[in-house]
Amino acid sequence: MTDSTTEHARIVIVGGGLEGLSIAWSLAERGETDVIVLERDTLCSGMTGKSSGIVRCHYGVPSLAAMAWHGVDVFSRAEDIFGTDIGFRQTGYVVGVDAANLTPLHANVEMHRGLGVPVELIDADAVGTMWPGLHLDDFAGFAYEPLGGHGDAYMTGMAYGARARALGVRIRQSTSVVRLIQDETERVVGVACGDGSEILCDTVVLATGVWSPALAATAGVHVPIRAQREQLVLVDQGEPTPDVPTFSDLVNLQYIRREPNGHLLVGNSDHSAPEFADPDNYLNRATDGFVETAIGKLDRILPHMPDARLASSYAGCYDITPDYNPIIGPSPAEGLFLAVGFSGHGFKISPAVGRLAADLLLDGISSDPAVDGNDFRYSRFDEGKPLASLHPYAGAGEMR
DSSP states (O other): OOOTTEEEEEEEEEOOSHHHHHHHHHHHHTTOOOEEEEOSSSTTOSGGGGOOOEEOOOOSSHHHHHHHHHHHHHHHTHHHHHSSOOOOBOOOEEEEEOGGGHHHHHHHHHHHHHTTOOOEEEOHHHHHHHSTTOOOTTOOEEEEETTOEEOOHHHHHHHHHHHHHHTTOEEESSOOEEEEEEOTTOOEEEEEETTSOEEEEEEEEEOOGGGHHHHHHTTTOOOOOEEEEEEEEEEEOSSOOOSOOEEEETTTTEEEEEOTTSOEEEEEOOOSSOOBOBTTBOOOSOOHHHHHHHHHHHHHHOTTOSSOEEEEEEEEEEEEOTTSOOEEEEOSSTTEEEEEOOTTOHHHHHHHHHHHHHHHHHTSSOSOTTSOGGGGOGGGTTTTOOOOOSSOOTTTGGGO
């Protein structure tokens, strides 16, 4: 029996971060507005705000590359779609490799061209013209995406939320979900909230990132996700960095982009020795050892910085799956849909995540022929068929 503390909706989305809000927006754009989004804190207050915001299509998994290409399209038209600036800066994106990785570089570029992504192979002189001062002797080849760059995940998520709300989606902050509700057949039929209320629904969408395993477990579902701590440093070169492309350095295994204030954000692309953490209790700054390593790598590629110094640092957690690719689709428990495990890819593909999830929820199939929804199925791990890059890079395969 229900009482006055019980509500109903067709779809309840748990998690008011980037992916949950993108799904809400995409559902609403398709006319499904009987949707409630529940966020335990404030919107985009979790790992969304820790995103480095890189925008690239350079993936070895065709579906991911196509999803990122859709993201570029949406980000480029953000003013028209959302009526606001979402922080996307189309500075271009360069990836550089050594001789051992030239073959996958060329193969990936061909695959991306087949998807319609504007990308070209360029030489060190062209890169040096775009970013003066880079030391590129260790590199053998480069790919350049002129429409890539970087963005702001918080601003983007908030734009998704505002648009979803304007279309009729209900969004509730400071509303925790403590467990999933199941009926006698073990179908998930709703959520129980921390304030004692319940919301019954046809489908629960779990979009809670690193916090997903504990909540899914209340319905007997094992979600193979671990929280991998990632550290970032911000470096003041001694003078503001001019507008330069985002650079993915697969020789030293780092990525570098310009911050709006001219500092450099430097991240790690070496995931050979992951550090796992409690997402509610981890060191929210870079360790001295990481700073030393990061600055050493940066100094190799930018040896003539005027007066380099550490400006600040922070850390976040990726919600990684065993193959470093997301789970998007039904779970083993009927009525529970998963959009989790984005493994560091979530920002750039978030518009496509929303579209794919809406397609699967409403139609059962992806509307984009370049994005096979089956790629992201939950069962691939039990089947022994992880989603892997067709053309992986030595040393950086987990994220490529």
